[in-house]
Amino acid sequence: MGSCGFLVNVKRSEVVAAASAQEHWLPMSNLDLLLPPLDVGVFFCYKKNNDTTSIPEKNLMTTPTESMVAAVKKALAQALVSFYPFAGEVVQNRLGEPELLCNNRGVDFLDAFADIELKDLDLYHPDTSIHGNFVPFKKQGVLSIQVTELKCGGLVIGCTFDHRVADAHSANMFFTAWAEIAQAKGTATYTAPSLRRSMLNPRRPTTYDAAIDDLYVLLSSLPPPKEPKASDDRLLSRIYYIEGKEIGQLQSMASYNGCRRTKLESFSAFLWKTIAEGSCAQIKKVNLGIVVDGRKRLKGRDNEEKKFSMQNYFGNVLSIPYAEASVCDLKEMNLEGVADMIHACIEGANKEDHFLGLIDWVEEHRPQPAAAAVYFKNSEDEEAIVISSGLRFPVAQMNFGWGMPDFGSYHFHWGGQTGYVMPMPSVSREGDWIVYMNLLKKHLDIVESKSAHVFRPLNPAYLKMNKGCWM
Structure with missing residues (x-):
């Protein structure tokens, strides 16, 4: 290698x-x-x-x-x-x-x-x-x-x-x-x-909200994939760090009148708006998916099930709702308005009924494979990114007996056309974030040209690697 x-x-x-x-x-x-x-x-x-x-x-x-x-x-x-x-x-x-x-x-x-x-x-x-x-x-x-x-x-x-x-x-x-x-x-x-x-068993009879038909698609319903053109943009990975003061500033800008948005909502709003503002005229819409973990919402439906905490459940307990907006609207909206859309998107899926309905939706369509709709384009003039919180990433706990790591990150290299972003805690400086991005090159160029004060390329100086072996 x-x-x-x-x-x-x-x-x-x-x-x-x-x-x-x-x-x-x-x-x-x-x-x-x-x-x-x-x-x-x-x-x-x-x-x-x-x-x-x-x-x-x-x-x-x-x-x-x-x-x-x-x-x-x-x-x-x-x-x-x-x-x-x-x-x-x-x-x-x-x-x-x-x-x-x-x-x-x-x-x-x-x-x-x-x-x-x-x-x-x-x-x-x-x-x-x-x-x-x-x-x-x-x-x-x-x-x-x-x-x-x-x-x-x-x-x-x-x-x-x-x-x-x-x-x-x-x-x-x-x-x-x-x-x-x-x-x-x-x-x-x-x-x-x-x-x-x-x-995570389905209910009998199954039932679900019709909105799930918009969030998930059967793979058999998708058109055949097109042959990629040589000029097509491709996904590339970058790792940045964001200082805690910048995250706090984004949160302040996205909050208003006593309505305090989370740091993840504020960060997501800023990134979504930044990419829209730098998009070319041919792109009319940018969709944003947010990965939601349903463990805190699913409580079990009988006394026997309720003995078991979903926090210990091993498997996938995820939904990926998404918000869609035109590039024009995202450009005109302030950060508060963009954060409102993201908050509404998350709240719509952050409920037990949503996850129970999603389980039932899959049951009704089995064995046909399905996936989150945000990963698939409806037209050539729209693009999408997905953001997943890695803020519980236990990098500081990965001590095998000789000390905690000096750096850790997820690495999501999937090769599609939908970007993927995961912020994680930094072990170099408390309050800072490490942000892994797997985005189209043009989106990375937008981020670095318009928001270099927020997204700083990870370097040896930040990780204190400039002397010897991280000393």
Whole structure:
């Protein structure tokens, strides 16, 4: 591997299975079935560990890095006992729908070395520096992991998982449990996942609001995809940081008369309006999708179900409503008005009835595959982006025994035409955000030309990497 001026050499490739497991089938929930076969990446960067006494199970016959890799691998096998869907395989049933075969096939685990130092790693351009180099391509199974030692002694842990099996909330549960087990604290306090699929069973009889027909589409109803033109814009990834004071300023601009918008609503409004203001004359409409997690809304429908908290549920509990507006309207509206549209969009989906209706909608259309409508253009003069909150991303908790990461980010490299944006907390400066963007190049150009004071390219100075290996 290697496409960015450095080489990544895989020293060892193996499969790590759960320490104990029992084979069985686990059906996908109706909400899982709304996810196409997309792989999601995530990575954590650690500076060189000079305190070798803190490394779990350090062996005098091994190097500190070898001991770190061994600790990560051992904890993985133990974490997979509870999070066993990550050790399985996605297969098709007789109806052509995906199902999860929990057969303890295991996780592909790569031990690698890269001849580059952390301070020289271009995190601002993750397509060339991170993708395929430190975040592995998933070939089989549900989850793949790569641990890469760098020339300076730093470490990068990259993971790729099947989105049909887990959303970000579920993955975050796994990451924190994995790290806690590696610290060998004795008594584990991590949240055990719930795989109780009955929590998301359809109602009898099924019923749903007609508005869901506008939010989700059957793939069979879409026209055949057009052959891409050589001149077509393409999605590119960038990573920025936003200072806390700028986020606070956006929130103040989007709030009014005692109506205080959330930081995510304010950020989303600013980005939506910025892209619209820079759009060319041929684009008449820009749609904005917001990923909504339904865990806090779904409470269970009988006493037995209510014993189980949806906060522990492992799987997908997502809806992607979207707001649509003309470029002309977005240009003329102030930030308060744009934030109002986003708030209304979120509130419309942030209800138990919405998620129960979405489950029922899928049930009525099975086994036909469906997906969120915001990902598909209705005409050539409209575009869309989707924003998902990663503000609960547990980067500070990813301590395997040698300290928290100095940087972490999701990496959503899906290759469609709809942009994807995820803000996450910064570990470099409290209150700041790290923002991962996978947008059309022209949209990135708009963001950087019109809002450079807000979106600042991630650089070694911000991450304090300018001296040695993040020291």
